[in-house]
Amino acid sequence: MKRFVLLIVCFAIYPCLGQEKELLPTPEIPSEVIIDGDTIQSVSMPEIFIGVDMKEEKYRRDMIILRNRIRRVYPYAKATAQNLIILNENLEKIESKRDKRTYIKRSQKYLEGQFKEKLKKLSRNDGKILLKLIDRETGQTAFQLIKEFKSGWTAFWSNTTARTFSLNLKSEYHPDIDLNDFYLETQLQYLFYRYEIEYSRGAREIKFNDLRLLWQEKITEDQFFPLELRE
Numbered sequence: 001m002k003r004f005v006l007l008i009v010c011f012a013i014y015p016c017l018g019q020e021k022e023l024l025p026t027p028e029i030p031s032e033v034i035i036d037g038d039t040i041q042s043v044s045m046p047e048i049f050i051g052v053d054m055k056e057e058k059y060r061r062d063m064i065i066l067r068n069r070i071r072r073v074y075p076y077a078k079a080t081a082q083n084l085i086i087l088n089e090n091l092e093k094i095e096s097k098r099d100k101r102t103y104i105k106r107s108q109k110y111l112e113g114q115f116k117e118k119l120k121k122l123s124r125n126d127g128k129i130l131l132k133l134i135d136r137e138t139g140q141t142a143f144q145l146i147k148e149f150k151s152g153w154t155a156f157w158s159n160t161t162a163r164t165f166s167l168n169l170k171s172e173y174h175p176d177i178d179l180n181d182f183y184l185e186t187q188l189q190y191l192f193y194r195y196e197i198e199y200s201r202g203a204r205e206i207k208f209n210d211l212r213l214l215w216q217e218k219i220t221e222d223q224f225f226p227l228e229l230r231e
Contacts (some may be wrong), residue, residue: 055224056224056227059224059226059227060227062183063183063187063226063227063228066129066183066184066187067187067190067191069125069126069129070129070133070184070187070188070191070197071191071196071197072121072122072126073122073126073127073129073130073133074133074188074191074197075197076130076133076134077130077133077134077136077137077138078137078198078200080134080137080138080145081137081138081200081203084138084145087149090103091103091104104149104150124165124166124167127167128166128167128171129184131167131168131169131171132171132172132173132181132184133173133184135171135172135173136173136202136203136204136206137200137202137203138203139203139204141169141170141171141172142169142170142171143155143158143159143169143170146158146169155169175206175211176211176214179215179219179223182211182215182226183226185206185208185211186226186228186229187228189208190228212229
């Protein structure tokens, strides 16, 4: 069932048959990353850190896992944003509601037939990160996207089903008020800087330096400021 939820989440991403403007091809889930000629597997042995306290070591381990999840799901989130624009352009060219419904149903059928196996590679925790990144890239939650292209009733039941598997289709991305989202944005910027993923400023244009200064002021003693941003 959780796999079906991810299929619905990515509904607006992929190519439709009989379209007027071709959508971008479906991204592959990367199994490895090449940096400066060195190949890094996305699944590797856990790193061991010597000479650091337990809190710092936990942060390092958590961020390694988070970066691996970002590498897996970010291509889907970015494709969602790019293809959503194209999909809307195509729908604007269709006059009747009936033809629009036919167009969307054809898109869904194509998605389920072509991309189900790819999405099966994503775990539940991958799905949580994907939902956050979809909101970052599109400016809309997965729930809003489903509601826009299907119906409010379908969006409601999709969200109810997703909650059963600890996935909230209404997940929003707020790196300015949610520390975990700030960690996510920090690792995104890290991967942007290393050219491991394609840069995106986000639908709401995130100004990362301002974000960093904000968290320097409001981080508490029991919280952990990202090591990547320490001077």
